[in-house]
Amino acid sequence: MHNRVLQNFNLDACYGKTLLKDGTKIIDKFKSLKLSGANVTVPHKEYAFKLCNEAKGIACDIKAVNTLVKDGDKVYGYNTDAIGFYESISSFKNLKHVLILGAGGTAKAIAFILRKNGAEVTILNRSAKRLDFFQKSGFKTSSWDNFKTYRYDLIINTTTAGLNESILPLEKELLSSLMQNSSYAFDVIYGKETPFLKLAKESSLIYKDGSDMLLYQAVFAFNLFYNNRFKTEDIEKEMRKAFNLAYI
Numbered sequence: 001m002h003n004r005v006l007q008n009f010n011l012d013a014c015y016g017k018t019l020l021k022d023g024t025k026i027i028d029k030f031k032s033l034k035l036s037g038a039n040v041t042v043p044h045k046e047y048a049f050k051l052c053n054e055a056k057g058i059a060c061d062i063k064a065v066n067t068l069v070k071d072g073d074k075v076y077g078y079n080t081d082a083i084g085f086y087e088s089i090s091s092f093k094n095l096k097h098v099l100i101l102g103a104g105g106t107a108k109a110i111a112f113i114l115r116k117n118g119a120e121v122t123i124l125n126r127s128a129k130r131l132d133f134f135q136k137s138g139f140k141t142s143s144w145d146n147f148k149t150y151r152y153d154l155i156i157n158t159t160t161a162g163l164n165e166s167i168l169p170l171e172k173e174l175l176s177s178l179m180q181n182s183s184y185a186f187d188v189i190y191g192k193e194t195p196f197l198k199l200a201k202e203s204s205l206i207y208k209d210g211s212d213m214l215l216y217q218a219v220f221a222f223n224l225f226y227n228n229r230f231k232t233e234d235i236e237k238e239m240r241k242a243f244n245l246a247y248i
């Protein structure tokens, strides 16, 4: 996606990948490769947050960075997963109460951007161990064994259930009854109809997979690499063509 835009905008740059084994070396590696920008993926987003010179915007709440940008001799950190997600659900309206299934890194980005935009967010996770961060950040939390059902406008699957195996992220009867009382469903997994999305469809919800989230986090990252000098629509147009070639 990035390379297609670089090529079509006639920019003298290329986007590649590098394997980083030791997350504590992320900024050293960034500098030794003489990069001007980079995206960071699992499991190094927290190291990128801690080790960049300054984290910007919502990355400070999430405590994870997926985009690094060099400016002078400093390296700044951003989180475009959060705004990428929010842009991808721009057609979902009246989101007052939102339920997030899962409590990993993706859930953090989504929880903060939804709260910033006025939603009350509940995190429901299989186990209790990862809920601490959310509790301390002031979110409502529950593990499977102490969940009390409620009416949610939007239900989001941020778990890996459905990625490689055909399984639901929550017990079917409970998820089905939550969906009966909901309006929207979103799965961060992209490029396939997961059991979660299949159930959303059967429950007549408006639903989306994670394709646009992936696309928009890249669009916003690209613009940060170039100091926001391009129109996001122009970047999106090119990236969408590249994305469709790869996934559709």
Ligand SMILES: NC(=O)c1ccc[n+]([C@@H]2O[C@H](COP(=O)([O-])OP(=O)(O)OC[C@H]3O[C@@H](n4cnc5c(N)ncnc54)[C@H](OP(=O)(O)O)[C@@H]3O)[C@@H](O)[C@H]2O)c1
Binding pocket: 042, 081, 101, 102, 103, 104, 105, 106, 107, 125, 126, 127, 128, 130, 158, 159, 160, 161, 163, 167, 168, 169, 170, 188, 189, 190, 210, 211, 213, 214, 215, 217
């Ligand atoms: N569309 C996009 O742009 C985008 C961006 C980022 C990530 N993603 C996708 O988001 C997903 C999550 O990534 P992550 O980095 O947040 O993962 P993570 O940090 O490893 O968290 C995974 C979460 O899933 C839960 N889980 C795992 N297996 C489960 C199961 N069988 N039933 C119920 N819960 C289960 C875990 O619960 P426990 O705590 O109990 O283990 C944990 O809360 C991945 O599929 C990734 O590809 C998509």
